[in-house]
Amino acid sequence: MVEKHKIVIVGGGVAGLDLATQLGRRAPDAFSVTLIDREPSHVWKPMLHTIAAGTQDAEIQGTSYMVHAAAKGFVFHPGEVIAIDRSPRHVRLAPLILHGEETLPARAVQYDSLILAAGSKANDFGTPGVKKHCLTIDSRADAIAFNDRLRARLLKALSERRVLSVAIVGGGATGVELAAELIQIADVVEHFGATGARKQMHVTLIEAGNRILAPFPERISHEAQRSLEALGIVVRTSAKVSSAEPGGLVLGSGEQVAAELKVWAAGVQAPEFCEKIEGLKRTMNHQLSVGPTLVTDDPHIFAIGDCASFTQAGDDRPLPTTAQVAFQQSVYLSKYLLPMIKQRPVPGFRYHDFGSLVALGRYDAYGSLGRVGIFKGGFIRGKIAQLGHALLYRRHQGRIHGMFRGSLIWLLDVLSRRVRPSGRFS
The missing domain is CATH 3.50.50.60 (FAD/NAD(P)-binding domain)
Incomplete structure (x- = not known):
């Protein structure tokens, strides 16, 4: 055999x-x-x-x-x-x-x-204190651990009627989308009776470069920053973190950014x-x-x-x-x-840029249409961009489960949102 x-x-x-x-x-x-x-x-x-x-x-x-x-x-x-x-x-x-x-x-x-x-x-670039005082969301386990800590800290802040400050280092897609989702979960908590939760969630997004979403077209960076700021998120660009401490972050200028929860989402x-x-x-x-x-x-x-x-x-x-x-x-x-x-000749890999999408929770979304197709470099936002972002996930499910089962999973997700409270905060 x-x-x-x-x-x-x-x-x-x-x-x-x-x-x-x-x-x-x-x-x-x-x-x-x-x-x-x-x-x-x-x-x-x-x-x-x-x-x-x-x-x-x-x-x-x-x-x-x-x-x-x-x-x-x-x-x-x-x-x-x-x-x-x-x-x-x-x-x-x-x-x-x-x-x-x-x-x-x-x-x-x-x-x-x-x-x-x-x-x-994430790459901490050897920044002092990051490993000890900052959380990451690089894996499923990381994300669950952060959510557990977030729920405990927000509930405590609400009971004590004080602000919960969260600082996110890294203005890439992960950092930007996380910032918007944190505001969304505060809105969800407020919807279910925790009056003032949005005002008691203070989120700061820190980016070392001169704009967030650097790989995206400049228009998307500027539009996304305006949307984040409209949600109450403080966006700091050209701000490099020099160290992390128990009570916050220290910038290269010496300025301190107070934060009870610190997330490192910079570098690869x-x-x-x-x-x-x-x-x-x-x-x-x-x-x-x-x-x-x-x-x-x-x-x-x-x-x-x-x-x-x-x-x-x-x-x-x-x-x-x-x-x-x-x-x-x-x-x-x-x-x-x-x-x-089997040692047969094959063509080399060739990447095709179909554009980029970033979703700011349920509030907004932005996208570029990439370098292929008839709308090269086009700009989309709002519901169309949110739909495009959702379809990427559904395509992934279709690939691994098959189109029939993937479609059933999509249907179950839709039905689940109809009968279950939005968000995991119980």
Whole structure:
């Protein structure tokens, strides 16, 4: 009996779960597909800020890896990757600890072809105090932990009739969208009887650059800032944080920004294990450099999404770390990975910019139409942009669940919003 070729995917995010699903459906008997992730279930990463704020529920929006794997023809291994051994070809996992007990021991998963889709985390750039005093929302667990703390602090502030101050460092899409969602959850709480909750939530957004949403067209940056300020959010640009302290943040100018809750959403850095893989070219942010077929210097290791760095021919900088890039790279590998394993020639990956969208909760949304199509560089806002933002999520659900089941999930979400209170704050 011929042993199956072992395809192992590390990371069950936008790219990793999509790729595992597609390969699980398509892989012939000669291949096996394994997905590794430290979380028990998948949440679409662009939705993490809504879970952190409490406007969405992680349990309702999550997809169990184990259940999904059984349905789609791949194997799921829970665990955190601590190292990649290129010889022998092993992915080493830390012991799995649940409720303080070791559920699974440290172990190794063998691979023939390895796809790293491990995403990224915020980069504190070595800023003093950040690790100790700031929270992040890089993962499902981070978002849930932040929401738990937010609920406790806001309820306490309401009972004591004082202001809860929240500072968000990083004016990218995550920081901007989180700021708006925090105002939305305050409105939800006020709607259910906590009079004055909006006035008792003070949110400051701090960006080191000269404008928020720097990768977006300037018009979107300016419009979004005006909308945030209209919601009562203080937006500080050209303000670099020099340190974090228990009571707030210190800016480079020496000014102190008081904040009871501090969120670090700036910078991008690949997971630490990427830095430790010997013999592979990487960037200063630990991202693995890949070529046109998304393969690293090791022909058995591919990298996609935020943990990969790829510069297309004709471009002067790597592709951005966005869900759109990760998704397109997953689509590429789902089509061409098996031919590459069989050593057949394939075309190189080519990214197509279909535009960018940012949603300010239920209040507003903005988008650009990208560089393709008949409306190149067009600007959209309001309901149309909000619909476009929602459709990106529904497309993701359709890819991993199939269009029929994805449509049913969409219908259930709509019905759930009709019968359940908006927001998770109980």
